[in-house]
Amino acid sequence: MFEQILMALINGILLGGVLALLAFGLNLIFGVVKIIHMAYGQFVMLGFYFIYTFHTSWHIPLLLAMALGIAAMGLIGILTQLLVINPLLNAPRLNQLLALASLIIVVENLAQVIWGADYRGIPLSMPIIQFGEIFIRSSFLIAFIGAIVTLWFLYLFLNRTYLGLGIRAVAQDLEMAKGMGINPKVIYYITLMTGGALSGLVAAFFVPIYTVHPHFGASFTLMAFVIVVFGGMGNLMGGFISAFIIGIVTSVTAVLSSKEVADIVALLMFIGMMMVRPEGLLGTES
Amino acid sequence: MLNVHDINVFYDEFQALESVTVKIEKGQTVIVVGPNGAGKSTLLRTIAGLQKPRRGSIEFEGHRIDRMEAHQIVEGGISLVPEGGRVFPHLTVMDNLKVGSYNKGARPIAKQRLPQIFQLFPVLADRRNQRAGSLSGGERQMLAIARSLMAQPRLIMLDEPSLGLAPLVVNMVFEFIKSMKQEGYTVLLVEQNANKALKVADYAYLIESGKMVFEGKSEDFDKNPYIKTAYLGL
Amino acid sequence: MQAINKYGFYGQIILLVVLVMLPFIITSSYLNHIMTLILLWSFVATAWAYMARFGMVSLGHGIFLGIGAYFPTMMFNYWSFTPWIGIWVGVAIAVATAAVLGYACFRFGLLGDYFALVTLAVAEVSALTIMAFRETTGGSLGYTLRATGKISDMQFSDKRVYYFIALILLIGAVYIWRRIDRSPIRLALTAIEESEIAAASLGVSVIRYKMMITLLSAGLTALGGALYAQYVTYVSPDTIAGVGVSLSVCFKAILGGMFTVLGPFVGSTIIVALEEYVRISMGASFLGLSQIIFGISLLIMIIFLPKGIMGSMSLAISRKLNRID
Ligand SMILES: Nc1ncnc2c1ncn2[C@@H]1O[C@H](COP(=O)(O)OP(=O)(O)OP(=O)(O)O)[C@@H](O)[C@H]1O
Ligand SMILES: [Mg+2]
Numbered sequence: 001m002f003e004q005i006l007m008a009l010i011n012g013i014l015l016g017g018v019l020a021l022l023a024f025g026l027n028l029i030f031g032v033v034k035i036i037h038m039a040y041g042q043f044v045m046l047g048f049y050f051i052y053t054f055h056t057s058w059h060i061p062l063l064l065a066m067a068l069g070i071a072a073m074g075l076i077g078i079l080t081q082l083l084v085i086n087p088l089l090n091a092p093r094l095n096q097l098l099a100l101a102s103l104i105i106v107v108e109n110l111a112q113v114i115w116g117a118d119y120r121g122i123p124l125s126m127p128i129i130q131f132g133e134i135f136i137r138s139s140f141l142i143a144f145i146g147a148i149v150t151l152w153f154l155y156l157f158l159n160r161t162y163l164g165l166g167i168r169a170v171a172q173d174l175e176m177a178k179g180m181g182i183n184p185k186v187i188y189y190i191t192l193m194t195g196g197a198l199s200g201l202v203a204a205f206f207v208p209i210y211t212v213h214p215h216f217g218a219s220f221t222l223m224a225f226v227i228v229v230f231g232g233m234g235n236l237m238g239g240f241i242s243a244f245i246i247g248i249v250t251s252v253t254a255v256l257s258s259k260e261v262a263d264i265v266a267l268l269m270f271i272g273m274m275m276v277r278p279e280g281l282l283g284t285e286s
Numbered sequence: 287m288l289n290v291h292d293i294n295v296f297y298d299e300f301q302a303l304e305s306v307t308v309k310i311e312k313g314q315t316v317i318v319v320g321p322n323g324a325g326k327s328t329l330l331r332t333i334a335g336l337q338k339p340r341r342g343s344i345e346f347e348g349h350r351i352d353r354m355e356a357h358q359i360v361e362g363g364i365s366l367v368p369e370g371g372r373v374f375p376h377l378t379v380m381d382n383l384k385v386g387s388y389n390k391g392a393r394p395i396a397k398q399r400l401p402q403i404f405q406l407f408p409v410l411a412d413r414r415n416q417r418a419g420s421l422s423g424g425e426r427q428m429l430a431i432a433r434s435l436m437a438q439p440r441l442i443m444l445d446e447p448s449l450g451l452a453p454l455v456v457n458m459v460f461e462f463i464k465s466m467k468q469e470g471y472t473v474l475l476v477e478q479n480a481n482k483a484l485k486v487a488d489y490a491y492l493i494e495s496g497k498m499v500f501e502g503k504s505e506d507f508d509k510n511p512y513i514k515t516a517y518l519g520l
Numbered sequence: 521m522q523a524i525n526k527y528g529f530y531g532q533i534i535l536l537v538v539l540v541m542l543p544f545i546i547t548s549s550y551l552n553h554i555m556t557l558i559l560l561w562s563f564v565a566t567a568w569a570y571m572a573r574f575g576m577v578s579l580g581h582g583i584f585l586g587i588g589a590y591f592p593t594m595m596f597n598y599w600s601f602t603p604w605i606g607i608w609v610g611v612a613i614a615v616a617t618a619a620v621l622g623y624a625c626f627r628f629g630l631l632g633d634y635f636a637l638v639t640l641a642v643a644e645v646s647a648l649t650i651m652a653f654r655e656t657t658g659g660s661l662g663y664t665l666r667a668t669g670k671i672s673d674m675q676f677s678d679k680r681v682y683y684f685i686a687l688i689l690l691i692g693a694v695y696i697w698r699r700i701d702r703s704p705i706r707l708a709l710t711a712i713e714e715s716e717i718a719a720a721s722l723g724v725s726v727i728r729y730k731m732m733i734t735l736l737s738a739g740l741t742a743l744g745g746a747l748y749a750q751y752v753t754y755v756s757p758d759t760i761a762g763v764g765v766s767l768s769v770c771f772k773a774i775l776g777g778m779f780t781v782l783g784p785f786v787g788s789t790i791i792v793a794l795e796e797y798v799r800i801s802m803g804a805s806f807l808g809l810s811q812i813i814f815g816i817s818l819l820i821m822i823i824f825l826p827k828g829i830m831g832s833m834s835l836a837i838s839r840k841l842n843r844i845d
Contacts, residue, residue, distance in 0.1 A: 036633060087823045093633045094577055098774065099822045101579070101767055105815035112808035162388060165377075169385050172374045179334055179368065181360030181389030181437060214808075218763060222644055225637060260652035267641045267648070274638050275628040 003133040008255040009248060014140040016247025017147035018205050022220060023227040023239040024151060025198035031171040031234035032191045035085055038100035040199060041221030042107040047073045047203030048212040049111055052120055062122070066207070070200035077196020081189050104221075111214040121211030143205035150201060151240070154194075163190060171234065219263065223250075226270040232280025242281060287312040287472055288333070288364075288441055293342030293352070295325075295332050302328040304496045305342070308474075310441070310489075315463065315473040319480040319517060320493035326476040327369050329493070330443045333474075334366040335359040346441070361389045365439035369446055371430035375419030379410055382418050382429055386436030396436060403432045406462075424455045431462070442466065443474040448482070460486055480517045484508070492517070527837075532782075539687055543680045552680055558792045559686035560748050565773040565784030566693040567740035570700065570733050572770070572778045574709040575632065579766050580621075580639030581741050583646035586761025587614040588742030589749035590650065590657065596673065597666050598656075603674040607746040611739050618738030619731070626727045640763060647762030662756025665749065674750050682751045689747070690785065693740060697781045705729050741769075771818055777828025786830050 022044070029037045037043075050072045054065035084103065088096045126139040158164035169177040170187045178184060202220075210216070227246050231238025246266055253262035273280065288310040295303040302325045310316045320326050331337045333344060335356035344352040351359050365386075373382050383403065387396035404411035407428045413421065418429060427447055434442055444463070448456040456479070464486050466473055477483035484490060484504045492500040492513060500513065507513050539559075543552055568581050591613055592606030621642060630638055650657045657663060669675050676682070700706050708729050749755045758764060768791075776787025791814060798810030825832045 036637070084819060084823075091823075091826070094636065095822050095826055097633045097636055098577075098770075099819055102771065102815045102818040102822065104767065105771075105818070106812055109808035109811035109815065113806065113812065162384070162393065165381060165384055166388060168377060168381075169374055169388075172376055173372065175336055176368060176372050176374065177385070178356035179336060179360070179366050180385045180433070181357045181392075182385075183355065183357040218644075222641065222763075225641070229637070258652060260648045264645055264648045264652065267645050271638055271641050271645075274634060274641075275624055275630065278628075278630070278634060 004255055005252060007134055007136075008252045010134070010136060011140060012248035012251030013244060014136075014144040014247075015251060016244035017144035017151075018202055019223060019227055019247050020240050020243035021147045021150060021198055021205075022202050022224045023231070023243050024154065024236060025195040025202075026224045026228050027231075027234060027236055027239045028167075028191055028198075029195045030228065031236070032167055033081075033085060033188050035096050036100065036225075037195065038097060039103040039107055039217070039221065040195070040224055041219065042104050042217035043073060043076065043196060043199035044203045044206070044220050045111060045212055045214070045217035046076065046107055047200035048206060048210075048216065049115055049120070050200070051203060051207055052115075052122060052212065055122055056120075062124075062207075066204040069204060070197050073200030073203070074193045074197035077192040077194070077199075078189055080196070081192040085188070085192070086185075104218075108214050108217070115214070117214060119211040119213045122207055124208045126208050137209075139208035143209065146201075146205055150198075163187075167191060222263075222267065226266050228280075229270055229278075230273050230280055232282045235280060235282050238280050238282035287314075287347060288474070289343075289345040290329075290333065291343045291345070293332065293339035293344065295328055295337055295339050302496050303332065303339075306493070306496070306498055308491060308498075310472060310474060312440075312472055313467070313470060314488040315467050315475065315486055316489045316491070317475045317477055317483045317487040318491045318493055319477055319483060321478070323495075324493045325496040326493060327445050328496075330366060330445050330474070330476055333359075333443060334364060357389070360437055360439075361391060363391075363438070363440040365434040365437040365442050367430045367434045367442065367444040367447060370449065371423070371427040371447075373418040373421075373426055373429050373433065375417065377418055378415050379418055379421070379429060380414045382433050383410075383436050386433035387438075389437060392436060392438040395438065399436055399438075403435060406435075407432050424451050427451060427455075427459070439471070441472045441474065443476075445476050446478060447475075448477065448479050456482070480507075480513075484518075528834075535782075536691070543683050549679065552683060554792065554796050556679070556683040556686055556751065558789050559683065559690050560744055560751065561769070561772060561788040561792060562785040563686060563690045563693050564741055564744035564748075565769050565776070565788050566690065566697065566781075567737050567744065568769050569773045569778040569784050570697065570737040570740075572773060574730075574733060576730065576734065577632075577636050577770070578639040578737075579636050579763070579770060580641070580643035580646075581738075581769050582643040582761045582763065582766035584614045584618065584738045584741040585745030585748070585765060585769075586646045586650065586757070587617060588745030589755045589760040590663075592746050593663065593665050593749050593755055594656065597663075602672060603746070603750055604672070607674075607743065607750075610746050611742045614742030614745075615735050615739045618734050622731050622734040622738075623727070626730050640766070643761075643763045643766040647757040650757040650761055658756070660757055662754055662759070665753035665755075667753065675753075679751075682747065685747060689740075689743065694781055696736070696740075700733075705732065709733065771814075774828055775818060775821055777831035777833075779827060780830035780834060783828050783830040787828065790829075 022040070026037055026040050029035060047069050051065050051069035054060045054068050055062050060068065080103070084099055088099055126137065129136045129138055129141065158168060166177065166182045166187050167190065169180065169182055170184050174184060223246070227243045228239050230246060231240070231242035249269070250262040250266050253265050288308070290306060290308040293303055293306050294301065306329060308318070308329070318326050318329060328337060332339055335351065335354055335358070339352055343350060346362060346364060349362070351362060374385065377385065383400065384396065387393055387399065409425055410429060410432055413425065418426065421429060431444070431447065447459050451459065460482050463473060463475060475483060484507055487504050489503060490501065490507055491498055500510065542555060546552060564585065568578065571578055588610040591610035592603045595601035595606045595609065596603050625635055625638060651659050667675065669677065745760055748760060772787040772791050773784040774787065775790060776785065777783030794814060795807065795810045799807050802809065821828065827835065
């Protein structure tokens, strides 16, 4: 039992890294565009299907297929900004939310029509690493390392480049950012593109771990919300920390009872946080 | 250089500026004075492209700018020091200055510009890695000015830079505005502190309830009995 | 405004007469089935819009549908407890749940999109709970109501009975809507929507009125869920609990117009009919296609006609009438 919990703890941390990536994308979009991307998990699903099709049907080598999938999702992000968010920039918050929620319907059913309701995956045999009684799947480890490296690059991008600076400035004070010569439209496109590409990257990390089906994304959308709200909406650091908290809590609870109970616990944490401390663990600021 | 011609500006249905005309020649320091809520900030925000006029035109160096986006106007050479020194509180002093040089014209020379700026405002050099939100009011105002200078503007607009500052710092700010004139900047200054502002001005406007009610050289303002009692406290 | 009320009134009378006659004119049991579904969903969407029109946009009504559907069904299957009473047990549980959730939300001042997000999470909790208790609830595979064919078990040989039950419920929901319109609650809640503080300073008990509407909406939604379960004799977390159905109820009302009394009915009619048409003409595998069309038209609607079909239409009509006057 002890080994099992320890293993769950490790898996929780490893998966927490990937969840942190997911939360980062959602947070970035919320912080900069001030919009809650209701279909973010569905984007991950779409990215997974893209990689699946590129590799399985078009016989593109897996790594290249993944790169193409990430690029395709970046493009989808741009299209989302162009077709859905731009026309609603000055609309009431609730309308923006509902519009993105209706994207869920479009994306899930698109997947259903194109790929059908079956579970699809790319069979890969990844080695399992053993430390005494503890087994770690290398796919989890790779995903974790990949996620942390990506987050590090994103950190550098935000802090070392003019574009990153522009993103942070728009997130803080849109009007002043305009007054400093920043074109917010460009920043929004970059943000949605980055968010989209991140969902594609998360999908790539998921390829050796999961199989995909049209409702695959829903639970990840919710998981990303839980993390983002828990850490404070728009707070990138808060999202990073809470990704690990939620990752560990769900993974350990799942071992102790069941996957559903684990998700329920996470959602109840989310609901409680939303009511008692809507600004999250670390408050809402970037 | 700047030609604001007969503009009307609204916030929804509320008219904040009515038929306002302002002219500035290259190298001049022009001031706009007026009571609270007269529309001074609105005028500057409209020139900066943050507000759109419903009527009239704004020309800068011969080009129409009233239909341009704010970021294009910055690239065109106009920079705004906003009311209350509105800096980015969560960015460091250094990053705030860097945001100032965001526009394409300013980026390549940002590196050379920085030491000059730090020479002008040594406090900022000391605080360069501090978050702007932790600066004092005066330091914040200096940062806002420094940030605008980083943008390589030809016209710099200041919105009540002396507001809420200690008298000593206020004098410093006005000294600085004088020195900017010598460096060849064209300055549009909005002030409630009419006495001090008139001393540095080549030309002045008085705005009340969204309308220009008087304009002239500093001496004309000094001579006008109404302005004397209402604004100069003489 | 007078004129539009008069036209509206006659229009509704004619609509009512048509709806009463329809099952006798159309004998196809398939079409009757579709019409029953339309009325049931209209009823639920109308109940949902009670809250939404005052700014409480819930994305979690699936929990009330689920409670209403599962409790009577399970009580009947396990204990042979008649649905005639079981339904009200379900409704009572749903109302109690709504009381707890609503009080927590309003007490902590959750508004707008935060309210929507919390209710969305609640919907997911309801579906997950059903799956977690899969030994009793059947989990994601769903659960079929035991067939007896006895009226005492709420099972009728003539399926049209459900059509009329649904019709009566819808009329009731419309009637309640009108009552709310005429009651001081409406004024108070509109004031709430415009400004909580202003309403509070007028001495309006904000939380109390919000709670009243919420309990009403939840109870009727649960009733709708219960009848749906009894009618189709099958429940599953995908069809009657969880996020999917919550969103689908909310979108039906939005498409038709959630500020207009017949909006939810119009929206439900369009969506259910569209789904069925695509399913019949292209086969079940293309069901997704109708949903895609639906999703895109929703998007277009939210962007260009945020008041929904009925809302935009009545706006256009009243403009025209004003011009004539
Ligand atoms: N965002 C806004 N929405 C609506 N009305 C506004 C807005 N901003 C300013 N106003 C109104 O427009 C008028 C002019 O405001 P403005 O800020 O230009 O005045 P000001 O001359 O700068 O005053 P102060 O000296 O106090 O800064 C005021 O009556 C103000 O209430
Ligand atoms: Mg002002």
